[in-house]
Amino acid sequence: MTFETLGLSAEILRSVNEQGYETPTPVQQQSIPVVLAGHDILAGAQTGTGKTAGFTLPMLQLMQQKHPERKRSHAVRALVLTPTRELAAQVGESISTYGKYLSLKSTVVFGGVGIHPQIDKLRRGIDILVATPGRLLDLHQQGAVDLSKVEFFVLDEADRMLDMGFIHDIRKVLKMLPAQRQNLLFSATFSEEIKRLASGILKSPVMVEVAKNEASHQVTQVVHPVGASKKRALLSHLIRQGEWQQVLVFTKTKHGANRLCKQLGEDGIQGAAIHGNKSQTARTAALADFKSGKIRVLVATDIAARGLDIDQLPHVINYELPHVAEDYVHRIGRTGRAGNRGEAMSLVSPDEDKLLRGIERLIGQDIPKVEVPGFEFTAEDFFDKPKEDRPPRSGRPHQRHDSKSPRKPSAGGHAKRAGAAHASGGKPAGGHRRGRS
């Protein structure tokens, strides 16, 4: 199958060709004709499958066909909601790329940066708005955005939206939309909650499902068993020995990400951390430095990494396993994207055994365990507890950011505490969601 056979217009095909895409991915093959035919869709697809083009290409085409020239109205015609700033920026970039030869205007709005430039842009008239929920509601409250004429509503990574506690914000946004519209909902997983949400939004949707682990087909997975306190040395060793130039490393907490970055620096390996406590400017700069090769390592938490799209990222390292098994699939989906090969390694200490079993159950396979020479597993490693992930005393103000998480220091029970912090590290408490959007 080719993009030409999907019924896409010459302008869209031109930008697709410029991207060097030869064949549509499975999610694109299924969703593009359905969206072009005007149906709502419920798509089971995760990042790395090409889903963004799957909804963007047909949507752009329909919008262009309907009103090729902008009318004087300032109302938004298409709204794409995403859970994170990075994903919003990524989707916005894709819309600009794929819509290069069309006359549609798009913009991206999210929190953490000044609201006034966003208000100015909206006032000048925008066809397609990509937004995180918190900032969108703020803009609406200030009368800066009119959603009453939305023709297309896209809910991207709906499962993550719910995980991040955005359900009430989504419901508020839905009330601002007209009843007549085309809806496209993407989710990597389908819980009962997602199904309920979908049934309230979609009208006679066509189901589009790509195989659960499609994204990870191209990814070689391996577990390196190692004592908790040897992880940092093992990571430096792997990076040096493999002469890796671009490595995305996942930690479970923001403080852990900062600490690891500092330690790698001490080992002569340049890196930057990206997480919810970093300003948007710092996050954007870190990502740009990583993409351009200025730094070799990007250390990220799950929330911050969601939506990162780095072309041909060869290595993903799970420095610590995620508390939620699905996050493992999202993490390794950062590599092996769109036809490229990738390598996902997990440094797993004995205290993470249960998490590893949960992941293997989810993906339906045993991940090969390979000891690294010089870092062989010893009996002492069983008693090697991970350090508690708490900011140093001087870092107190940051700690308050996660005040709902059970991270308060207490005497004893360190390993257990680290586990509890882990649980909160990957997911923001509901009350903080605005700050992160």
Ligand code: AMP
């Ligand atoms: P997504 O799942 O939308 O985040 O896309 C993952 C990556 O696949 C992005 O880097 C896209 O540029 C790339 N991509 C999307 N569609 C194709 C295609 N048909 N062929 C090759 N790469 C693609």
